[in-house]
Amino acid sequence: MTLLIAIGNTLRRDDGAAHRVLELVGPAPGMRAVNCHQLTPEVAEDVAGADQVVFIDADLRPGEARLEVLEAGAGWNALGGHALRPWEVLALAVKLFGFGGKAWLCHVPGVDFEEGEGLSSTAERNALAAADLLRDIVRARP
Amino acid sequence: MAHRILISPVTRIEGHAKISIYVDESGQVDSAQFHVVEFRGFEKICEGRPFHEMPALMARICGICPVSHVLASAKACDSLLGVEIPPVADQLRRLMNYGQILQSHALSFFHLSSPDLLLGFDSEPARRNIFGLLEQDPDFARRGIRLRKFGQRIIELLGGKRIHPSWAVAGGVEDPLSAPGRAEILTGVPECLESLRIALDRFKGILDEFPDETEHLGTFPSLFFGMVSETGTFEHYGGRIRICDGEGNVVADGLDPARYHTYVGEAAEEYSYMKFPFYKPLGYPGGMYRVGPLARCNIATSAGTPLANRELREFKQRAAGGAVCQSFHYHLARLVEMLHAVEKIEEIAGDSGILDTRVRAQAGQNRTEGVGASEAPRGTLFHHYEVDENGLMKRANLVIATGQNNLAMNKAVEQAAKRFVNPAKLTEGMLNRVEAAIRCYDPCLSCSTHALGQMPMEIAVRNLKGEVLSSRTRE
Numbered sequence: 001m002t003l004l005i006a007i008g009n010t011l012r013r014d015d016g017a018a019h020r021v022l023e024l025v026g027p028a029p030g031m032r033a034v035n036c037h038q039l040t041p042e043v044a045e046d047v048a049g050a051d052q053v054v055f056i057d058a059d060l061r062p063g064e065a066r067l068e069v070l071e072a073g074a075g076w077n078a079l080g081g082h083a084l085r086p087w088e089v090l091a092l093a094v095k096l097f098g099f100g101g102k103a104w105l106c107h108v109p110g111v112d113f114e115e116g117e118g119l120s121s122t123a124e125r126n127a128l129a130a131a132d133l134l135r136d137i138v139r140a141r142p
Numbered sequence: 143m144a145h146r147i148l149i150s151p152v153t154r155i156e157g158h159a160k161i162s163i164y165v166d167e168s169g170q171v172d173s174a175q176f177h178v179v180e181f182r183g184f185e186k187i188c189e190g191r192p193f194h195e196m197p198a199l200m201a202r203i204c205g206i207c208p209v210s211h212v213l214a215s216a217k218a219c220d221s222l223l224g225v226e227i228p229p230v231a232d233q234l235r236r237l238m239n240y241g242q243i244l245q246s247h248a249l250s251f252f253h254l255s256s257p258d259l260l261l262g263f264d265s266e267p268a269r270r271n272i273f274g275l276l277e278q279d280p281d282f283a284r285r286g287i288r289l290r291k292f293g294q295r296i297i298e299l300l301g302g303k304r305i306h307p308s309w310a311v312a313g314g315v316e317d318p319l320s321a322p323g324r325a326e327i328l329t330g331v332p333e334c335l336e337s338l339r340i341a342l343d344r345f346k347g348i349l350d351e352f353p354d355e356t357e358h359l360g361t362f363p364s365l366f367f368g369m370v371s372e373t374g375t376f377e378h379y380g381g382r383i384r385i386c387d388g389e390g391n392v393v394a395d396g397l398d399p400a401r402y403h404t405y406v407g408e409a410a411e412e413y414s415y416m417k418f419p420f421y422k423p424l425g426y427p428g429g430m431y432r433v434g435p436l437a438r439c440n441i442a443t444s445a446g447t448p449l450a451n452r453e454l455r456e457f458k459q460r461a462a463g464g465a466v467c468q469s470f471h472y473h474l475a476r477l478v479e480m481l482h483a484v485e486k487i488e489e490i491a492g493d494s495g496i497l498d499t500r501v502r503a504q505a506g507q508n509r510t511e512g513v514g515a516s517e518a519p520r521g522t523l524f525h526h527y528e529v530d531e532n533g534l535m536k537r538a539n540l541v542i543a544t545g546q547n548n549l550a551m552n553k554a555v556e557q558a559a560k561r562f563v564n565p566a567k568l569t570e571g572m573l574n575r576v577e578a579a580i581r582c583y584d585p586c587l588s589c590s591t592h593a594l595g596q597m598p599m600e601i602a603v604r605n606l607k608g609e610v611l612s613s614r615t616r617e
Contacts, residue, residue: 041253042291095276096284
């Protein structure tokens with residue numbers, strides 16, 4: 001099973017781009033989708049129940065939608081607040097719950113992160129491209 | 143030369159804050175202040191909106207304790223309707239509230255505070271987090287995560303999602319509990335009880351290793367404020383307000399939460415966006431009180447459930463003068479409450495009538511003013527609404543749990559700074575202890591203000607002109 005985790009706040013415009021990506025991908029056999037505002041520790045157990053996982057998040061940096069292979073725990077959050085970053089959740093999934101699958105972070109660049117709903121045209125275009133990337137991963141699942 | 147030590151931001155709390163430590167001419171700590179540097183605008187946003195939108199809107203105040211706001215808001219709306227909600231709706235709201243208390247306390251204890259407690263206040267900052275904890279004791283870390291997940295799952299089963307459920311509404315709740323959902327909840331209870339047994343034994347076993355922190359991270363007499371049941375047991379959803387003093391004497395009892403404004407005042411200070419509530423009869427700042435797990439354990443005569451009751455009796459034995467006045471014991475109180483929450487979850491989910499489908503009373507607006515109160519994980523929460531004849535919001539006033547601990551948190555950081563900080567030779571461990579005084583309260587600054595962004599930790603020693611004499615940065 002491929003787990004897709006969308007991260008972001010739909011009330012901060014392009015910050016919600018990941019949720020739009022999940023809408024575009026739609027339901028598919030062998031796929032499960034999770035929407036969240038931010039990552040919290042218990043998401044690690046959801047990850048551990050999957051064969052592979054893709055975290056989808058808006059990106060402040062300009063560019064096109066892209067996939068980045070994730071390494072577990074590549075830089076802890078020393079501040080240790082309530083929210084975790086994808087590689088930290090991945091580390092929890094690996095070390096505490098035995099996850100051994102592949103993991104990616106799907107970057108969806110945006111340009112407008114102010115209060116409001118709806119995506120900018122840039123983020124919408126990148127969301128469409130990201131959805132194509134994710135469909136390929138879901139189809140090629142182990 | 144007199145100067146100021148600045149800790150910014152305070153770490154392992156929800157939201158952003160900083161601490162200033164003022165040093166006198168002789169180089170000794172003179173005072174300290176806890177600054178909340180976020181601004182909240184929710185009360186203003188609500189004006190002009192239909193009151194029935196409030197539970198869903200108020201849930202957006204916070205991603206950690208949205209349920210608390212949904213419930214207090216729904217209760218304020220019940221009052222505007224002037225209805226008694228169906229009994230099963232009352233029980234379902236309680237069930238969700240216990241799920242909320244469990245998940246929030248689990249995050250605070252296992253994720254945010256256990257690194258200090260199990261790895262040490264002076265351990266390497268880069269490892270002093272949940273990842274350091276998982277390397278040292280993966281089973282403990284795993285149990286903490288699963289406890290939180292269980293609480294979140296209850297919220298999801300009832301409200302349809304883990305964060306910002308808008309399921310509690312004016313007059314009751316939107317949907318009943320399903321039979322499979324009930325079965326899943328009951329199946330999860332034994333593991334939670336086992337995990338809490340392990341956590342309590344482990345924590346009580348190491349408490350004696352922290353005598354200095356126990357006595358100097360906010361140990362002082364204060365009032366303790368919260369709701370209790372008619373029989374004086376824990377009450378996290380309804381009940382009346384009881385206030386005890388530092389010697390355990392009941393100062394006020396049976397107070398109507400709807401009349402909070404007659405006994406709770408709200409002051410403001412220039413150095414913080416967070417308000418400073420106080421007990422009106424004793425004035426400001428003499429009316430300082432504490433809310434939350436420590437307060438609830440102090441004011442309740444018993445827990446009302448067998449396992450938590452045993453722990454509460456033991457907890458109360460730590461009181462030297464009638465009430466447990468050490469803020470450090472918020473952590474232990476949190477564990478006692480988690481145990482109680484799981485017992486209540488089992489009790490409520492096990493009730494034969496819990497699947498009843500009549501979950502909402504129907505009525506139009508019958509009042510123009512309503513107050514809802516509940517016990518959030520961090521303490522008593524009040525939502526007070528005034529509406530016009532068309533049901534549009536004229537005014538909202540939210541008295542947030544974290545805000546009610548504001549005076550006490552300021553006193554705690556000052557005490558910790560005086561005991562642990564040597565301005566001439568700053569160490570990270572010293573400053574971590576000052577932060578730890580705040581972490582005892584598990585403040586949720588998103589609730590009490592508004593959160594945005596993330597910053598590195600910066601500690602600066604400044605003179606009164608603002609010039610940096612020395613600094614430390616933690617990325």
